[in-house]
Amino acid sequence: MTAIRPRAGIGGVGESAPRVDGLPKVKGEFEYASDLRREGMLWGETLRSPHPSARIRSIDVSQAAVRPGVRAVLVAADVPGRPRFGLDVKDQPVLAAEVVRYAGEPVAVVAADSQEAARQAIRAIAVDYEVLQPLTDMEAALHPDAPRVHPGGNVVRDVRILHGDPDAAAEVWVEGYYETGMQDQAPLGPEAGLAVPAVDGGVDLHVATQWLHADHEQIAPCLGLPEEKVRLHLSGVGGAFGAREDVSMQIHACLLALRTGRPVKMAYSRPESFSGHVHRHPSRIWMRHGARRDGTLVVVHARLLIDGGAYTSTSPAVIGNATTFAAGPYDVPNASLHGTAVFTNNPPCGAMRGFGAVQACFAYEAQMDRLAAALYMDPLALRLKNAMRPGTVMPTGQVVGGSAPVRKLIQGCAAMPLPPEEAAGGRDPIRLPGGAGNTSRGEGLARGAGYAVGFKNLAYSEGFDDSSQAWVRLSRDGQGAMAEVKTAAVEVGQGLDTIVAQIVRSELGVERVVQLPPDTAIGSAGSSSASRQTMMTGGAVQLACQAVRAELEARAGHHEVPDLIEFLDSPIEAVRTFHHRPTRALDGTGQGEPHVAFAFGAARAVVEVDRDLGLVRVVQLAVAQDVGRALNPQSVLGQIEGGSAQGLGFALMEEIDLAGGLVRNASFTDYLLPTTLDMPPVVSLLVEEPEPGMPFGAKGVGEPSTVVVPAAVVAALRAATGRALSRAPVKPDDLVGLRTFPGYRPPP
Amino acid sequence: MDVLLPRTLEEALEMKAAHPQTVPLAGGTDLMVDLNFGRLRPPSILDVSRLPELRVLSREDGHCFLGAGVPYSRITAELGEFRPLAQASRSVGSPQIRNRGTVGGNLGTASPAGDILPVLAVYQAEVDLVRPGDTRALAWDRFLLGPKRTAIAPDELIAGVRWKVFRGTGSFSKIGTRNAMVIAVASLCLVLDEDARQVRAALGSCGPTILRAAAAEDYLTAELRRAGSWDDPACRLGQPVIDAFAERVADAARPIDDVRGTAAYRRHGLRVLARRALAWALEDRRQGR
Numbered sequence A: 001m002t003a004i005r006p007r008a009g010i011g012g013v014g015e016s017a018p019r020v021d022g023l024p025k026v027k028g029e030f031e032y033a034s035d036l037r038r039e040g041m042l043w044g045e046t047l048r049s050p051h052p053s054a055r056i057r058s059i060d061v062s063q064a065a066v067r068p069g070v071r072a073v074l075v076a077a078d079v080p081g082r083p084r085f086g087l088d089v090k091d092q093p094v095l096a097a098e099v100v101r102y103a104g105e106p107v108a109v110v111a112a113d114s115q116e117a118a119r120q121a122i123r124a125i126a127v128d129y130e131v132l133q134p135l136t137d138m139e140a141a142l143h144p145d146a147p148r149v150h151p152g153g154n155v156v157r158d159v160r161i162l163h164g165d166p167d168a169a170a171e172v173w174v175e176g177y178y179e180t181g182m183q184d185q186a187p188l189g190p191e192a193g194l195a196v197p198a199v200d201g202g203v204d205l206h207v208a209t210q211w212l213h214a215d216h217e218q219i220a221p222c223l224g225l226p227e228e229k230v231r232l233h234l235s236g237v238g239g240a241f242g243a244r245e246d247v248s249m250q251i252h253a254c255l256l257a258l259r260t261g262r263p264v265k266m267a268y269s270r271p272e273s274f275s276g277h278v279h280r281h282p283s284r285i286w287m288r289h290g291a292r293r294d295g296t297l298v299v300v301h302a303r304l305l306i307d308g309g310a311y312t313s314t315s316p317a318v319i320g321n322a323t324t325f326a327a328g329p330y331d332v333p334n335a336s337l338h339g340t341a342v343f344t345n346n347p348p349c350g351a352m353r354g355f356g357a358v359q360a361c362f363a364y365e366a367q368m369d370r371l372a373a374a375l376y377m378d379p380l381a382l383r384l385k386n387a388m389r390p391g392t393v394m395p396t397g398q399v400v401g402g403s404a405p406v407r408k409l410i411q412g413c414a415a416m417p418l419p420p421e422e423a424a425g426g427r428d429p430i431r432l433p434g435g436a437g438n439t440s441r442g443e444g445l446a447r448g449a450g451y452a453v454g455f456k457n458l459a460y461s462e463g464f465d466d467s468s469q470a471w472v473r474l475s476r477d478g479q480g481a482m483a484e485v486k487t488a489a490v491e492v493g494q495g496l497d498t499i500v501a502q503i504v505r506s507e508l509g510v511e512r513v514v515q516l517p518p519d520t521a522i523g524s525a526g527s528s529s530a531s532r533q534t535m536m537t538g539g540a541v542q543l544a545c546q547a548v549r550a551e552l553e554a555r556a557g558h559h560e561v562p563d564l565i566e567f568l569d570s571p572i573e574a575v576r577t578f579h580h581r582p583t584r585a586l587d588g589t590g591q592g593e594p595h596v597a598f599a600f601g602a603a604r605a606v607v608e609v610d611r612d613l614g615l616v617r618v619v620q621l622a623v624a625q626d627v628g629r630a631l632n633p634q635s636v637l638g639q640i641e642g643g644s645a646q647g648l649g650f651a652l653m654e655e656i657d658l659a660g661g662l663v664r665n666a667s668f669t670d671y672l673l674p675t676t677l678d679m680p681p682v683v684s685l686l687v688e689e690p691e692p693g694m695p696f697g698a699k700g701v702g703e704p705s706t707v708v709v710p711a712a713v714v715a716a717l718r719a720a721t722g723r724a725l726s727r728a729p730v731k732p733d734d735l736v737g738l739r740t741f742p743g744y745r746p747p748p
Numbered sequence B: 001m002d003v004l005l006p007r008t009l010e011e012a013l014e015m016k017a018a019h020p021q022t023v024p025l026a027g028g029t030d031l032m033v034d035l036n037f038g039r040l041r042p043p044s045i046l047d048v049s050r051l052p053e054l055r056v057l058s059r060e061d062g063h064c065f066l067g068a069g070v071p072y073s074r075i076t077a078e079l080g081e082f083r084p085l086a087q088a089s090r091s092v093g094s095p096q097i098r099n100r101g102t103v104g105g106n107l108g109t110a111s112p113a114g115d116i117l118p119v120l121a122v123y124q125a126e127v128d129l130v131r132p133g134d135t136r137a138l139a140w141d142r143f144l145l146g147p148k149r150t151a152i153a154p155d156e157l158i159a160g161v162r163w164k165v166f167r168g169t170g171s172f173s174k175i176g177t178r179n180a181m182v183i184a185v186a187s188l189c190l191v192l193d194e195d196a197r198q199v200r201a202a203l204g205s206c207g208p209t210i211l212r213a214a215a216a217e218d219y220l221t222a223e224l225r226r227a228g229s230w231d232d233p234a235c236r237l238g239q240p241v242i243d244a245f246a247e248r249v250a251d252a253a254r255p256i257d258d259v260r261g262t263a264a265y266r267r268h269g270l271r272v273l274a275r276r277a278l279a280w281a282l283e284d285r286r287q288g289r
């Protein structure tokens, strides 16, 4: 019998409650967006530009339109409303009209009776392009004579942060130049959705996304419909990692459904998915660190350049992050940090797990190791000496509030047990670098360990109020008490639905929690990004539960009663909205209070390298993470392991290979993700220092491991090989010395 | 698209003769990728995965016959004594791919990165091709004509491969940029054939098709003779000989730069693999392994 009594063991906060979506997912019964189906539905397909830069002279759809089974062929002129969309800046054409700015940009869409018919129709569309010279180098984009990707020039955003005296004198200097590649989120579920025309002339879109309301706000104006006639419903999301923040097939499917009066499904193939979403920004970073001889950091100079590709997307926020974090989680009294995001004719870049913090950490942690070497100091001692703490003034002038257990993380990470030494000979080669390839019996083997410390902002920054709304209803039926919850928050696989249920159970003391499907009928929950949903939607659910409980206790006359269920003759409901504390945008010298809160992490990687072949086996990853409070410890460990795997991939293999603006590896054959033989065991330490102002003191946990693991893995590779390795992902060529990068060169 | 489901090889051959455009499907681990990526739109598919005749593993007259439809997982389980073959099979894909993928499919695809192909090259294997009422055997290098090109006729199917069993040590190694499920950046298969007193080495992913390193083979065969090593496995070869062999292996490559690796790295990697493979082969024969 379900009673109303807060108690342990009912799957509340702090327990490793099993995932509510776990069983259906494991059994293959969970419906992902790509599984959506409707009687009489059509299939939509997209024609994309093969050129990174071209003028469209004409588009001839006549051959495509008369093919059997083809119901609609749409080009830019068929977009009834606003021709452009975008998360913040609406600069991306729904369908390209005059010019295409990247290879893969949508030019036309087709709806047909079958996917095959739609694909063939796409091939029958004739586009006459005047091919232009693409701008594909991020430094070249800054040149005054560079071709302009947009009329306003090639700078998306320029951030300058001046702090203290940037000309301060130091006793020891180190400088370095670093590069990182373009990583793909590679969610296993490609972009998919189903648009269903409605009797009121509107449309219902079922879609896998990260933020229903941000999609909604972009879709309705392009369709020329009032917002209430466009309704979004969340479909099963097969991973996101930032890839679903930007609109992909949403507007196209709605346009086709409205045009044909039939449900239209669009589901990208794997190669198309590489064109269907933004990627992690490639970066070039120049850094100079000055310190006193005792290791005290005096000043950091950083120049960061990131390639935003053809459209704005989230580049302004990503460069904001990269620049505000460029000095690392350290007490740095003087700094000059200058970051620029540029437009090029490369595929657009935007959100991906770590969001600008990953690139910065790769550079500043390499610098910390360099500085330690120059000072003949232990790299951990150097980090401990300078570690940020509550009260530290960041280069933006923001004072670190909340919890900041950086020293604890460093010490805890270093104290985790090292993997045992293993003899080189006598192993099954599958347990050596090269793995199943049988390339070694232990020859050329070297082991190395490396550390990295880093941090990431939680929730949205720079003055943004990304609030979340929740509705909770408590009622009673034949089986006892039941709580229903509704939010628009998206379960992307991170475990949010489970956390929401746990919060409800703890706050209301009921076991039975029913979650209603997320849609746009309720207020925004904000994005499932920036490690924010447990705090923000968790916070909203907590507030709504507390309101419900207050009402129930009022009914009970605030007396101690064994079970409040007897006062539940009529249901109680409440809607509440959670806001994080306000933040402040940066001013002209980069001063402000841009971030809500921070999550810190420290990682240690132990690697083995075959120094002759440049092959790698990561033996162990140890991650200490600042989690505020672990609401579901198992879920937190899962996030740390998954984030570590994505970080390892970034360090060793994951890179979109571009040649002249064209993606050369748009498949899982050549875009390599770590396998179980690449991913070692992860040992984790959860440091729990509650964050004030957040539900139960929880911090978001999705990103820190992705931020620190790449830097730690590459540091370990440096230790094993003695090579500088200034670019991630590290290739075998780098490890055997066939490819080298400049140690330093003057920034542009 | 129709799927033809023959029950016997004979039926399959009749169907193939009647529908020369039909494409055979064994494990489907190459074919389905081509279909999914829209690179292939055959009018029909001929499912050869159930044909008992293609799943034969047999030994007679000092030869081994490996049916075209035998999956890699069976090779690693049942043909362990052919060490390079078993090592190559274990290096293919993932467990799922090894349960489905076949040698016939590797030959049919004829990729320069096909991992079984360098093994067949050093085994000097013959490919058995069947058509209604007729069989012919083609040497591996007469069958593989170029990247994704073979000598198979439209009415033929691959029945299997056959090679002369020989005594000797050897290995297969493959370099890839992750530790499993990776297409070879470069691979090397080396055997020391004690019966023929001959060294054979073949390279994968280092040219438009599988390459034999003839100059390296001749050099090492002669050096082993000179050292008296064919008669006495305890005889050691000097490091300069091993290095010179490795150099010749690397010289046999005709690599290119592509998304999987650079030409310079491929040559470098082959040099390292050749040194290691030779050292292992010599060590193993000294140990009588």
Ligand SMILES: Cc1cc2nc3c(=O)[nH]c(=O)nc-3n(C[C@H](O)[C@H](O)[C@H](O)COP(=O)(O)OP(=O)(O)OC[C@H]3O[C@@H](n4cnc5c(N)ncnc54)[C@H](O)[C@@H]3O)c2cc1C
Pocket (backbone or CB within 6 Å): B023, B024, B025, B026, B027, B028, B029, B030, B031, B032, B033, B048, B054, B068, B069, B091, B092, B093, B094, B097, B100, B101, B102, B103, B104, B105, B106, B107, B108, B109, B113, B114, B115, B116, B156, B157, B158, B159, B181, B182, B183, B184
């Ligand atoms: C994830 C993944 C990983 C892979 N990893 C590797 C790897 O590590 N190394 C590697 O070498 N390959 C790899 N492959 C490729 C593939 O698995 C192999 O080439 C395998 O040997 C193909 O065998 P199959 O039976 O699946 O062939 P299929 O896909 O069924 O057929 C391949 C070709 O051969 C033809 N064919 C098949 N059987 C016959 C026959 N009896 N007669 C005539 N023609 C025939 C088919 O018509 C087709 O053209 C991988 C593939 C995938 C999807």
